Amino acid sequence: MKRYNIFNNIHKGLRACLYDCANAVQQSDFNDPAQAALVMGKLSELIEMFGKHATTEDEFILPIVMEYEPSVVTVFHDEHRKDEEISFRLRYLIHRFSGCREDGDRETAWEELAIAFIEFMVFNLNHMAKEEDILNRILWRYYPDEQLHQHTKKIVAAQEPRMIALTSRWMIRGLNNSEILSWYRSVKNHASDTAFQEMMALAEAELGRERWSQLQMHLCDGAMVA
Numbered sequence: 024m025k026r027y028n029i030f031n032n033i034h035k036g037l038r039a040c041l042y043d044c045a046n047a048v049q050q051s052d053f054n055d056p057a058q059a060a061l062v063m064g065k066l067s068e069l070i071e072m073f074g075k076h077a078t079t080e081d082e083f084i085l086p087i088v089m090e091y092e093p094s095v096v097t098v099f100h101d102e103h104r105k106d107e108e109i110s111f112r113l114r115y116l117i118h119r120f121s122g123c124r125e126d127g128d129r130e131t132a133w134e135e136l137a138i139a140f141i142e143f144m145v146f147n148l149n150h151m152a153k154e155e156d157i158l159n160r161i162l163w164r165y166y167p168d169e170q171l172h173q174h175t176k177k178i179v180a181a182q183e184p185r186m187i188a189l190t191s192r193w194m195i196r197g198l199n200n201s202e203i204l205s206w207y208r209s210v211k212n213h214a215s216d217t218a219f220q221e222m223m224a225l226a227e228a229e230l231g232r233e234r235w236s237q238l239q240m241h242l243c244d245g246a247m248v249a
């Protein structure tokens with residue numbers, strides 16, 4: 024039986040944001056102030072999302088692993104610390120680039136920033152894959168899916184509305200149709216009507232016409248939503 028992957032939706036959203044940033048870094052002209060500002064904004068948002076996500080894992084995921092596999096938790100706490108160092112350096116380089124006035128300085132700062140971004144991306148892609156392999160195997164051994172679904176609800180309830188809006192936008196960009204449908208069915212069945220309507224507006228804005236009409240069709244089918 025396929026087990027519930029507690030990381031799936033958020034990790035797909037974070038990867039979608041990473042890939043978008045990767046393309047923006049390699050396509051943008053660092054001498055064009057508007058393009059450079061757009062990239063710096065994207066990177067700042069990315070770093071914030073990854074930082075908040077690591078904090079959420081420290082508060083909600085690692086404690087339930089700790090009960091059974093404390094040594095594994097130590098390894099992931101260390102990875103989160105390393106991630107913080109890499110993020111700190113990337114943030115510093117964004118700040119440095121933004122302060123450059125000469126073309127030559129800007130070019131050097133951009134090159135260093137591009138290298139630091141790749142380090143951030145590679146580290147986090149590996150880190151998330153490790154979590155989905157090692158942590159999921161532990162969670163699946165000790166917790167039934169129903170309990171993991173309840174845990175997801177607790178995690179969502181603890182998030183700030185601004186962060187929910189931001190991560191939802193990236194998740195809808197990163198998930199496939201059946202993942203979006205099951206997420207939206209859960210919102211429809213458990214959240215307020217206002218929250219559900221906001222999510223529908225987000226889907227309409229983000230999905231292409233065909234995917235949007237498929238989602239609407241499935242969600243409006245009462246038998247499938249119940």
Ligand SMILES: [Fe+2]
Nearest residue numbers: 077080150154
């Ligand atoms: Fe993590």
